[in-house]
Amino acid sequence: QVHLVQSGAEVKKPGASVKVSCRASGYTFGGYYIHWVRQAPGQGLEWMGWINPSSGGTNYAQRFQDRVTVTSDTSTSTAYMEVRRLRSDDTAVYYCARVSEMVYAEYYFDSWGQGTVVTVSS
Amino acid sequence: DIVMTQSPDSLAVSLGERATINCKSSQSVLSSSNNKNYLAWYHQKPGQPPKLLIYWASTRESGVPDRFSGSGSGTDFTLTISSLQAEDVAVYYCQQFYNIPLTFGGGTKVEIK
Numbered sequence: 001q002v003h004l005v006q007s008g009a010e011v012k013k014p015g016a017s018v019k020v021s022c023r024a025s026g027y028t029f030g031g032y033y034i035h036w037v038r039q040a041p042g043q044g045l046e047w048m049g050w051i052n053p054s055s056g057g058t059n060y061a062q063r064f065q066d067r068v069t070v071t072s073d074t075s076t077s078t079a080y081m082e083v084r085r086l087r088s089d090d091t092a093v094y095y096c097a098r099v100s101e102m103v104y105a106e107y108y109f110d111s112w113g114q115g116t117v118v119t120v121s122s
Numbered sequence: 123d124i125v126m127t128q129s130p131d132s133l134a135v136s137l138g139e140r141a142t143i144n145c146k147s148s149q150s151v152l153s154s155s156n157n158k159n160y161l162a163w164y165h166q167k168p169g170q171p172p173k174l175l176i177y178w179a180s181t182r183e184s185g186v187p188d189r190f191s192g193s194g195s196g197t198d199f200t201l202t203i204s205s206l207q208a209e210d211v212a213v214y215y216c217q218q219f220y221n222i223p224l225t226f227g228g229g230t231k232v233e234i235k
Contacts, residue, residue, distance in 0.1 A: 035224070044215065044226055044227070044228045044229045045172065045215055045217075045226040045229075046226070047223050047224040047225065047226070059222060061222075061223045062223070095171055095172075097171075100174075100177070106219050106220075106221065106222060106224060107219050108162035108174060108177040108217065108219055109162075109164075109172075109174060110174050110183070112171035112172060112173075113171065114171060115171055
């Protein structure tokens, strides 16, 4: 059974960085793209970017390209997302999600992590 | 970017009655190469991540009750819950995966009347 387990909640000050992890199990980690989606309090879902865990290739939403980096470690089946220069409007729940089919970058998501709450406050 | 617009923002339906949610995309998400609509539906309960219900606009995910159905093509799509159950209270989202950036509708909150 596919499981994506994310790291715990974080509280950061404006201008700091945060790195969220997403550990996968139950499938071949390198075979499926991992995406990151965030949800601000009381708001909808916002796509941030993806990583091909096998090649390390990435693609980001334009608004996050200069502040977000997604990486992966195939030895531990873990994906990471770092957000730099945090602002108060980065306060959100951050989710990792797996696409449903091998080798496809942009697809629907069949498995999601439980979410990581990131609070940015001075 | 493809803008996904859902309606209504919320609806209250009696138990056992039908609930209908609409989703409109700003451009077609129908692929001419495989004749598939790159449209998925999820629901999200409080404190939980989204859960996949429907993909390719009308294919039900394994394990999803058959009271959930999806229809539509091109730019106009509908999610129907044929007989609302208490456990269906959630926020429902459509998502296009036709191109980058992937985009979601604003959500429709379904409640019991």
